Amino acid sequence: MTDLLEITGLTVRFRLRDAVVQAVTNLDLTVRRGELLAVVGESGCGKSVLAHALLGLLPANAGVTGRALITLPPAAGVARTSTDRTFVLPGGGERPGDRTVVLPGGGERPGDRTVVLPGGGERPGDRTFVLPGGGERPGDRTVDLLGCGETTLARQIRGRRIGLIPQSPATALTVVRKGRRLLAETLKQHGRDPRLADQVAAEAGLDPADLERYPFELSGGMAQRLCTALALASDPELLIADEPTSGLDRPLVDHTLDLLRRRCDEGAAVLLITHDLAAAERVADTVAVMYASRIVEHRPAADLFRAPAHPYSQGLLNALPDRDFRAIPGHPPMLTALPPGCAFAARCTRVTDACKVQPAGPVACHHPLTTAEVPA
Numbered sequence: 001m002t003d004l005l006e007i008t009g010l011t012v013r014f015r016l017r018d019a020v021v022q023a024v025t026n027l028d029l030t031v032r033r034g035e036l037l038a039v040v041g042e043s044g045c046g047k048s049v050l051a052h053a054l055l056g057l058l059p060a061n062a063g064v065t066g067r068a069l070i071t072l073p074p075a076a077g078v079a080r081t082s083t084d085r086t087f088v089l090p091g092g093g094e095r096p097g098d099r100t101v102v103l104p105g106g107g108e109r110p111g112d113r114t115v116v117l118p119g120g121g122e123r124p125g126d127r128t129f130v131l132p133g134g135g136e137r138p139g140d141r142t143v144d145l146l147g148c149g150e151t152t153l154a155r156q157i158r159g160r161r162i163g164l165i166p167q168s169p170a171t172a173l174t175v176v177r178k179g180r181r182l183l184a185e186t187l188k189q190h191g192r193d194p195r196l197a198d199q200v201a202a203e204a205g206l207d208p209a210d211l212e213r214y215p216f217e218l219s220g221g222m223a224q225r226l227c228t229a230l231a232l233a234s235d236p237e238l239l240i241a242d243e244p245t246s247g248l249d250r251p252l253v254d255h256t257l258d259l260l261r262r263r264c265d266e267g268a269a270v271l272l273i274t275h276d277l278a279a280a281e282r283v284a285d286t287v288a289v290m291y292a293s294r295i296v297e298h299r300p301a302a303d304l305f306r307a308p309a310h311p312y313s314q315g316l317l318n319a320l321p322d323r324d325f326r327a328i329p330g331h332p333p334m335l336t337a338l339p340p341g342c343a344f345a346a347r348c349t350r351v352t353d354a355c356k357v358q359p360a361g362p363v364a365c366h367h368p369l370t371t372a373e374v375p376a
């Protein structure tokens with residue numbers, strides 16, 4: 001997998017009349033093509049502000065520093081080049097006659113994937129998509145999302161290369177137009193057939209019949225799925241999904257998570273912001289745990305869920321109903337009055353004097369748990 005987005009030193013401060021909110025502090029993250037990165041953490045730790053900073057959606061009282069470099073292919077639209085070819089992939093397992101081929105598009109490149117193609121004609125369940133070569137190609141350009149300016153973000157990035165499923169879908173859908181028209185117009189805007197509206201709605205878990213409703217006639221969960229469909233309409237390289245499953249029933253939660261996973265398997269990247277650790281465990285490749293504006297642990301999902309190293313990550317996992325079901329005592333500190341050292345120290349059972357100094361690294365803790373300390 002190659003890097004799609006590289007964030008370094010992202011810091012966001014909100015100026016209030018008599019205080020400064022430290023919403024995101026010195027955040028480093030890399031998102032690769034094909035990766036599903038989950039960002040988890042308690043309410044108010046800075047997850048949505050991170051998403052909004054990347055998309056230039058913060059209000060005027062926000063100060064943003066750092067870099068967020070996204071590497072994009074030259075053509076408008078999705079990560080495709082003129083040499084990429086479209087394949088139909090088999091819906092099921094391997095079948096007699098299936099052939100193995102190496103990708104297209106002018107010589108092998110780093111990140112090219114080998115796929116098995118169906119030997120016969122199209123079959124039910126077969127899916128068509130373009131396999132991105134992955135590696136950087138001539139003509140790819142790098143844009144700093146934090147420095148490129150509103151015109152570039154509005155015309156080239158937001159809703160095109162980066163899609164957002166917003167945390168408050170009802171607030172996002174203020175227009176008085178039926179879902180079908182909204183979705184069809186969005187598809188058209190991105191050079192896609194507006195007749196795909198039903199298909200994209202269904203992909204997002206929305207009954208196409210509900211496209212006949214006005215946004216204000218939709219339930220919270222329906223509005224959520226319409227926002228998901230709208231975000232998918234441009235087939236973005238990066239999808240930022242901010243609590244995309246809140247308010248959905250279990251089957252729809254699973255449907256949405258499967259959809260996000262599939263996008264990554266097809267070469268796009270997803271930044272999934274969620275309170276739902278079980279969801280992150282199910283679909284994420286990597287997890288970044290945020291606490292009081294900082295990432296405190298960033299590791300492969302399998303490692304983190306098996307053996308969390310930061311005491312805060314362990315606390316979050318212990319709070320799960322199928323684990324200890326025990327919440328971490330206390331509350332996160334106010335972001336207007338953060339301590340100079342580790343912000344978790346006041347709630348941590350492992351605290352020592354060393355914690356008065358800010359810890360750094362992929363596990364930002366002076367006393368991380370060792371694998372031996374994690375109960376089997």
Ligand SMILES: Nc1ncnc2c1ncn2[C@@H]1O[C@H](COP(=O)(O)OP(=O)(O)OP(=O)(O)O)[C@@H](O)[C@H]1O
Pocket residue numbers: 014021023041042043044045046047048049050059061167275335
């Ligand atoms: N415009 C603003 N002015 C001042 N403070 C703000 C502003 N927007 C957000 N904040 C503060 O920034 C902090 C991070 O907010 P954010 O919305 O990112 O939290 P979150 O992790 O997404 O929480 P939740 O899980 O509840 O959605 C919060 O303390 C919030 O009050």
Ligand code: NI
Pocket residue numbers: 047048049167242
């Ligand atoms: Ni949020």
